Amino acid sequence: MSQNSEKPSSQDVADPTGPAARKGVLISFRTGKTMEIPEKDILGRCRFVGEFEKLNRIGEGTYGIVYRAKDKLNGNIVALKKVRMDVEKDGLPLSGLREIQVLMACRHENIVQLKEVLVGRSLERDLKVSNLLLTDKGCVKIADFGLARWLGAPARSATPRVVTLWYRAPELLLQSPKQTPALDMWAAGCILGELLANKPLLPGRTEIEQLELIVDLLGTPSDAIWPEFSTLPALQNFTLKQQPYNNLKQRFPWLSAAGLRLLNFLFMYDPNKRATAEECLQSSYFKEQPLPCDPKLMPSFPQHRNMKGQQKPTTNQLNIPLSNLNTGANDQTNNLPAISDLLGSLVKKRRLD
Amino acid sequence: MFHSFKTFPRYITACCCLFLAGKVEETPKKCKDIIKVAKTLLTDQKFSTFGEDPKEEVMTLERILLQTIKFDLQVEHPYGYLLKYAKCLKGERAKLQKMVQMA
Numbered sequence: 001m002s003q004n005s006e007k008p009s010s011q012d013v014a015d016p017t018g019p020a021a022r023k024g025v026l027i028s029f030r031t032g033k034t035m036e037i038p039e040k041d042i043l044g045r046c047r048f049v050g051e052f053e054k055l056n057r058i059g060e061g062t063y064g065i066v067y068r069a070k071d072k073l074n075g076n077i078v079a080l081k082k083v084r085m086d087v088e089k090d091g092l093p094l095s096g097l098r099e100i101q102v103l104m105a106c107r108h109e110n111i112v113q114l115k116e117v118l119v120g121r122s123l124e125r126d127l128k129v130s131n132l133l134l135t136d137k138g139c140v141k142i143a144d145f146g147l148a149r150w151l152g153a154p155a156r157s158a159t160p161r162v163v164t165l166w167y168r169a170p171e172l173l174l175q176s177p178k179q180t181p182a183l184d185m186w187a188a189g190c191i192l193g194e195l196l197a198n199k200p201l202l203p204g205r206t207e208i209e210q211l212e213l214i215v216d217l218l219g220t221p222s223d224a225i226w227p228e229f230s231t232l233p234a235l236q237n238f239t240l241k242q243q244p245y246n247n248l249k250q251r252f253p254w255l256s257a258a259g260l261r262l263l264n265f266l267f268m269y270d271p272n273k274r275a276t277a278e279e280c281l282q283s284s285y286f287k288e289q290p291l292p293c294d295p296k297l298m299p300s301f302p303q304h305r306n307m308k309g310q311q312k313p314t315t316n317q318l319n320i321p322l323s324n325l326n327t328g329a330n331d332q333t334n335n336l337p338a339i340s341d342l343l344g345s346l347v348k349k350r351r352l353d
Numbered sequence: 354m355f356h357s358f359k360t361f362p363r364y365i366t367a368c369c370c371l372f373l374a375g376k377v378e379e380t381p382k383k384c385k386d387i388i389k390v391a392k393t394l395l396t397d398q399k400f401s402t403f404g405e406d407p408k409e410e411v412m413t414l415e416r417i418l419l420q421t422i423k424f425d426l427q428v429e430h431p432y433g434y435l436l437k438y439a440k441c442l443k444g445e446r447a448k449l450q451k452m453v454q455m456a
Contacts, residue, residue, distance in 0.1 A: 090384050091415045094376050100424050 052080055064096075165210050166190060166203050170221070171271050173211050174232040182271035188280070189266030196252055196259075211240060218267055219246045226270040258285040356421065361414065362402040364395060369414040377426045384408050 026035050052069040058079065059066050069080040083096045169186035172179070193201030202217065204210030215221075220242050223229050248263055249255075255263070262285045265275040275283075358366065368387050375382040388407045392400050404410050439453045 090381070091372070091412050092376075092419065094379075094381055097376050097426065100426070 049080070052078065054080065165205075165207065166200050168207075168210060169271070170211065170214055170269055171232070173207055173214075174234040176228070176232055176271075178271075180271050181276070182274040185266055185274050185277065185280075188277070189263060192263060192266065193252075196255060215240055215243050217247050217251065218269070219243055221269040225268075225273075229269070256285070256288060258283060258288055261285070356417075361417070364391065364399055364402055365407075365410050365414055366418070367391075369411045369418055372411060373415060373418060384411055387411070 027033070028035055051072050053072055055068045055070055055077075057065065058068050064081050064083040067080045067082070069078050070076070071078055083093065085092070167187035167190045169183045172183060190201050202210060202213045204213050220240050221229050229235070246264070248260055248267070252260065252263070262275070262280060262283045265283070266280065268274040368391050372382065372384055372387050375387075385408055388403070388411065391403075391407075435453060435456055439449050442449060
């Protein structure tokens with residue numbers, strides 16, 4: 001179809017905030033007839049922030065403040081993010097633009113939608129428990145795409161030092177120039193560990209301490225299990241301490257064999273060998289008792305006001321959850337939304353007593 | 354067509370589009386650098402539309418531009434399809450390449 005928009009007359013005085021006054025016309029290639037541009041394809045103006053009523057403040061990050069707000073038009077509860085502009089010298093920050101872009105392109109049950117706005121080929125880069133929200137209906141939402149970016153087909157080298165320290169994968173800590181979706185899978189492993197133990201799994205305060213914690217838990221990596229290991233830039237300057245044992249089983253003595261397998265699979269040092277989200281969803285961990293519960297059976301809780309971190313579940317016993325898993329896992333083959341499914345599954349696999 | 358180039362001078366608008374495109378495509382350019390290049394390319398008279406504070410002018414326009422396109426930055430470009438199409442065609446590589454360049 002060709003777009004044949006009218007040219008604005010020279011008298012036209014535009015009000016930048018006004019609605020789109022003129023309509024362009026399309027000529028359909030199929031029928032040769034003219035047609036109006038469909039409403040959804042017309043560019044227009046954004047909604048005014050005044051159309052939303054701020055209810056309370058949910059949180060504050062580096063990039064701005066997030067409020068719980070109500071859409072005055074339809075009563076929906078939305079998250080409203082006010083982006084910090086005062087420190088920006090070069091206009092709207094890149095992170096904000098990326099977040100908007102990714103959210104607009106994403107539609108998945110487990111992702112906060114932009115105005116309820118799937119991650120296919122995108123790297124989250126900032127998966128952590130505080131970015132997971134649990135709705136009162138038991139649906140996990142991934143939030144904060146400020147650091148997400150699109151993956152080009154060939155892995156371009158991306159800025160290092162993304163991802164909150166505790167959830168940061170070893171290749172990132174060791175300054176590998178390539179970032180792959182395996183980063184998010186490491187973070188998913190940390191999240192699983194955190195849900196299992198009810199406390200952060202690897203709470204390092206510095207990059208060095210983070211690496212030590214990883215080595216303490218999983219043992220020192222070697223070229224045998226991770227071929228690129230000794231060529232990583234950071235290792236040219238220092239060496240890791242030797243710790244030959246994998247202590248996951250000691251850390252989670254009550255966890256089933258399938259659970260440990262999944263955790264070990266997520267914590268593969270070599271990013272190429274690490275589990276993919278699809279593989280995790282196939283894990284027998286999600287098929288053994290207690291089964292992932294139907295989202296409707298997830299514990300619900302009253303809406304808290306002014307509370308951060310509502311996502312932390314309180315029970316110690318893992319369990320239950322997830323049923324959309326089975327359906328989810330099968331149709332994932334050509335699409336890659338799987339990491340959000342996986343996180344959904346992880347959280348849903350907790351016991352509600 | 355929502356805004357007139359009379360209200361929003363075209364050269365500033367062009368700079369602003371470049372500025373924004375740089376951010377969207379993960380290759381950000383500094384606003385002042387874009388303005389610097391614009392200054393060398395434009396005549397003094399044309400550059401005068403940038404006013405006293407060219408950077409501020411571009412920044413202001415950035416917001417208007419974003420609102421106008423409703424922050425919809427996911428544009429499907431024809432280049433991908435063009436390349437795919439060119440790959441299906443048989444013929445001399447150099448000629449095909451030239452053809453794609455011209456298109």
